[in-house]
Amino acid sequence: MNKRLVTAAGCLLFLAAGLTAWAQSEPAQVKDIVQHVLASNEAYMKAQGPTHFKAFAEAQHPRITVVACSDSRVQMQAFDASPDNDLFVIRDIGNQLATCEGSVDYGVHHLHTPVLLIIGHVRCGAVQAAMGDYSKEPPSIKRELDTLTLKKGGDWLEEVKANVNAQVKAALAKFAREVKEGKLTILGAVYDFADDLKQGSGRLVLINVNGDTDPAKVKALAAPKK
Numbered sequence: 699m700n701k702r703l704v705t706a707a708g709c710l711l712f713l714a715a716g717l718t719a720w721a722q723s724e725p726a727q728v729k730d731i732v733q734h735v736l737a738s739n740e741a742y743m744k745a746q747g748p749t750h751f752k753a754f755a756e757a758q759h760p761r762i763t764v765v766a767c768s769d770s771r772v773q774m775q776a777f778d779a780s781p782d783n784d785l786f787v788i789r790d791i792g793n794q795l796a797t798c799e800g801s802v803d804y805g806v807h808h809l810h811t812p813v814l815l816i817i818g819h820v821r822c823g824a825v826q827a828a829m830g831d832y833s834k835e836p837p838s839i840k841r842e843l844d845t846l847t848l849k850k851g852g853d854w855l856e857e858v859k860a861n862v863n864a865q866v867k868a869a870l871a872k873f874a875r876e877v878k879e880g881k882l883t884i885l886g887a888v889y890d891f892a893d894d895l896k897q898g899s900g901r902l903v904l905i906n907v908n909g910d911t912d913p914a915k916v917k918a919l920a921a922p923k924k
């Protein structure tokens with residue numbers, strides 16, 4: 699047999715063996731995850747029906763640009779029953795603008811969402827890390843913690859709120875014109891899945907409206923329209 703062919707066949711055999719080994723060594727957990735994801739998607743497709751997707755197949759028209767922490771305990775369905783085509787979502791550790799500026803700009807300047815919602819959350823690991831010594835973290839994580847300017851050794855919950863307020867302040871500086879012209883409202887909120895704020899587990903608590911943290915003002919905005 700041609701030597702080159704033999705080598706090629708050998709390579710293929712080696713590859714096949716490798717693939718089989720890979721498939722066999724695949725942890726059962728990953729298989730479960732894949733099945734869960736695909737089954738959930740199938741159920742979602744059936745529940746929505748094709749007309750649901752047709753409505754926004756050509757273009758997106760979200761009403762809110764969201765900047766939220768990547769924490770898995772924070773999910774959009776908690777405050778928007780139908781987030782499809784409604785939320786333009788940007789997530790990172792610590793719900794910060796500094797590490798996702800372009801994406802936020804896209805939501806505000808190109809998609810013209812009338813609201814920019816910044817969502818922090820109770821028991822945020824990024825906030826906790828930024829309050830302490832993170833010098834042993836890899837450079838990529840250090841960089842994203844450096845941009846959170848929090849009180850070292852401060853109160854965790856207070857610093858979560860302080861971070862949301864700081865992000866609203868940064869957004870106000872960035873989008874001053876849009877806010878002044880009434881085209882954009884910047885909201886800051888804390889998502890509380892642990893009832894740390896004593897308003898019920900799972901509550902999204904608004905704490906800042908365009909830089910105003912006066913609870914009466916925030917409450918007035920949340921009151922139903924007359």
Ligand SMILES: [Zn+2]
Pocket residue numbers: 767768769791792793819821822823824825
């Ligand atoms: Zn977090």
